[in-house]
Amino acid sequence: MTKPKxxxxxxxxxxxxxxxxIGKQTRIWQFSSIMENVKIGVNCNISSHTFIENNVIIGNNVTIKSGVFLWDGLIIEDNVFIGPNVTFTNDKYPRSKQYLDSYQKTVIQHGASIGAxxxxxxGxxxxxxxxxxxxSVVTKHIASSELWVGNPAKFVRNL
Structure with a gap:
């Protein structure tokens, strides 16, 4: 993969x-679909086969690997790694053909890494x-500098 000049x-x-x-030096790969109101920072890498919905903010130096869909209400801060096929949700009680006026807000704070x-x-x-x-299946807030694993995800140790 080459870095843009x-x-x-x-x-x-x-x-x-x-x-x-879209920020400078960002790379967006094949078969990615990114909607009109998305904000993408500087020096990001958005791998192939991704979808990013309208109300999403992506910070600087973020890596989003293949097979990731980012839904309305997601904020990804700087220096975050999102591994392949990570799944995000934004509706606690989803139903077909029932659309919400607003969706749950999820924040991935700076420097966090989420495994495949x-x-x-x-929320x-x-x-x-x-x-x-x-x-891992994350069902609750995760504090800074902690390692969580499992289903449901459980605290392992401080980093």
Missing amino acids: SNEIFIHPLADVQTTD NATILG LIIGSNSLIGAG
Whole structure:
């Protein structure tokens, strides 16, 4: 993977990117679909096969791996890693053809890392520099600099 030169933004020709609010040196790969009101910071890497809904904010130096869908109400702060196939939710009681006026807000604070295939329920805060193990199901707020793993995710230790 090559880093864009100087201030270039790289958008793969097979990506559908409707937002223009994209920071310098950000890379967006094939088969990504990004809606109009998304905000993306500087030097991010958005891997292939991702979807980012309208009301999402992504900070600087964020990596989003393949197979991740980011739904309305999600805020990802700077220096966050989202592993492949991480699942986010934003509706506590989803029903077909029933649409909410507002969705749960979820915040992934700076420096947090979320392992592959983890599930993050809506309305939670994942603390700064915390680590969520692969395959974990997070059902409660995670404090800063903590390691959580399992289903449901449980506290393991401070980092």
